[in-house]
Amino acid sequence: MHLAIMAELSSIMHDADVALFPCLQEGVSTGFLGDIPTSHVFPLKDNSPPDSTPLSVHMQNWQSAEADLDLTRELVQEEIDKGWVFEFPGDLSQAQAAYPTGVSVGKLGVATSDILDRHA
Structure with a gap:
């Protein structure tokens, strides 16, 4: 409902970005396998679209993921649990075969920090 109201206000105000609220109502595309609508607010780029980069497969993790396997497993499990x-x-x-559009397998890395939580 809020997006519909914002879309109407945007129309009344003659906002140049006419595709924004319909795009938000449909669910925002990442641009993968389809274009994202032009905003009409920012200047258009004058270069041709880049060549399509195929998805890639990496079979080894970054060293940061291998250095602390317990933490890595815990973080991956947390992402699985959250869906x-x-x-x-x-x-x-x-x-x-199950995903003929493409499969990408990235290198897993774990970023850590030595900064302590000051709110604890």
Whole structure:
């Protein structure tokens, strides 16, 4: 409802970014496999679109993930529990068959900080 109200206000105010609220109502695209609507607020870039970069597969983690395997496992499990990622029940070729659009397997890294939480 709020997005519909904002869309109407945007229209009344003659906002140049006419695609913003309809795009938000549909769910914002990441631009993968489809263009993101032009905003009409920022100047257009004058260069041609870059060549499509194929998805990639890396079979080794960054050293930061290997250095503390317990922490790495804990963080991955937390993302699984929250539904952000899932464990695929198969190997890479089975994943590529299940997702013909493309599969990307990235190198896992863990960023840590020595700064203590001052609110504790």
